[in-house]
Amino acid sequence: MSKVTVVGAGNVGATCANVLAFNEVADEVVMLDVKEGVSEGKAMDMMQTAQLLGFDTTVVGCTNDYAQTANSDVVVITSGIPRKPGMTREELIGVNAGIVKSVAQNILKYSPNAIIVVISNPMDTMTYLSLKSLGLPKNRIIGMGGALDSSRFKYFLSQALGCNANEVEGMVIGGHGDTTMIPLARLATYKGIPVSKLLSADKLQEVVASTMVGGATLTKLLGTSAWYAPGAAGAYVVESIIHNQGKMVPCSVYLEGEYGESDLCIGVPVILGKNGIEKIVELELTAEEKELFAKSAAAVKKTNEALKEVGAL
Numbered sequence: 001m002s003k004v005t006v007v008g009a010g011n012v013g014a015t016c017a018n019v020l021a022f023n024e025v026a027d028e029v030v031m032l033d034v035k036e037g038v039s040e041g042k043a044m045d046m047m048q049t050a051q052l053l054g055f056d057t058t059v060v061g062c063t064n065d066y067a068q069t070a071n072s073d074v075v076v077i078t079s080g081i082p083r084k085p086g087m088t089r090e091e092l093i094g095v096n097a098g099i100v101k102s103v104a105q106n107i108l109k110y111s112p113n114a115i116i117v118v119i120s121n122p123m124d125t126m127t128y129l130s131l132k133s134l135g136l137p138k139n140r141i142i143g144m145g146g147a148l149d150s151s152r153f154k155y156f157l158s159q160a161l162g163c164n165a166n167e168v169e170g171m172v173i174g175g176h177g178d179t180t181m182i183p184l185a186r187l188a189t190y191k192g193i194p195v196s197k198l199l200s201a202d203k204l205q206e207v208v209a210s211t212m213v214g215g216a217t218l219t220k221l222l223g224t225s226a227w228y229a230p231g232a233a234g235a236y237v238v239e240s241i242i243h244n245q246g247k248m249v250p251c252s253v254y255l256e257g258e259y260g261e262s263d264l265c266i267g268v269p270v271i272l273g274k275n276g277i278e279k280i281v282e283l284e285l286t287a288e289e290k291e292l293f294a295k296s297a298a299a300v301k302k303t304n305e306a307l308k309e310v311g312a313l
């Protein structure tokens with residue numbers, strides 16, 4: 001029996017739960033929200049698609065009843081407010097730090113062995129907060145951002161190349177912020193061919209820039225932040241863990257000297273499996289990439305400092 005809980009049944013949480021159910025990633029998916037009846041309603045709505053879509057996962061909704069989340073293998077935290085056009089993710093810290101901290105503590109009471117996937121923004125800082133306040137081993141606290149950013153990178157590359165996005169490889173490391181993301185253009189390929197051989201330097205720079213502000217662009221169009229790709233990216237990370245897939249996915253994880261950094265959570269490639277983070281992969285970066293990474297880490301650390309100001313740490 002495998003069980004996943006998704007906390008926050010809003011745009012991202014409900015989409016994530018829906019993808020988990022549709023793909024039969026777990027036997028049971030529990031959605032929990034503070035809004036009376038919303039999780040229950042969305043769970044019932046999803047269960048009424050089971051016959052149409054042909055899945056056997058059971059989706060359960062509850063209003064703030066953590067007993068129903070008991071013994072989850074993986075818990076996804078999406079609770080908190082999203083940004084509005086013109087805002088940065090970092091501006092959400094004041095409201096979201098308190099929400100994420102209390103949710104993480106409640107979760108652990110009922111699922112002491114769960115692996116926790118943090119999605120709420122500012123995600124790297126919320127991952128750091130969860131790790132520090134729960135005191136769990138670092139392999140069990142994973143921030144989701146790189147899976148989404150890499151998917152957007154591959155989308156923009158495929159648009160520039162005029163090819164199928166499934167045939168493009170690429171990774172985004174660094175912080176999950178408009179200015180902290182590092183799309184690794186040097187390592188991106190189309191069917192094994194470096195994209196730098198197929199696109200001009202200017203075009204490639206355009207793709208990198210579009211990827212970095214991918215979330216902001218959608219927020220401007222939608223009036224709130226995106227949810228289809230974020231929810232699917234959350235489900236992708238959960239599936240990699242629950243099905244012990246051993247996939248390499250950039251995730252926000254606690255560094256202790258890797259990439260020359262320590263005491264922060266930031267996006268780097270990791271191998272995901274049944275223990276959560278099975279291994280941190282250390283890429284050989286160029287001097288320029290190393291400099292970008294150091295700058296990104298400094299910015300993430302600065303946001304982490306605000307956790308003390310808002311009384312969360």
Ligand SMILES: NC(=O)C1=CN([C@@H]2O[C@H](COP(=O)(O)OP(=O)(O)OC[C@H]3O[C@@H](n4cnc5c(N)ncnc54)[C@H](O)[C@@H]3O)[C@@H](O)[C@H]2O)C=CC1
Pocket residue numbers: 007008009010011012013032033034035078079080081082083092096099103118119120121122123144145148176224225226227230
């Ligand atoms: N890491 C990433 O790649 C991404 C992160 N996000 C972030 O995910 C978060 C959620 O975004 P959306 O789903 O669009 O927002 P939303 O507003 O649609 O949903 C958030 C839900 O959290 C619930 N909630 C608030 N406090 C709660 C608590 N204490 N316990 C349980 N539930 C609680 C709300 O009632 C609401 O239903 C935001 O912080 C957003 O910035 C969004 C997209 C991508």
Ligand SMILES: O=C([O-])CC(=O)C(=O)O
Pocket residue numbers: 082083089121148214215216219225226230
């Ligand atoms: O842009 C936002 O605020 C939400 C998010 O993290 C994303 O879609 O990448």
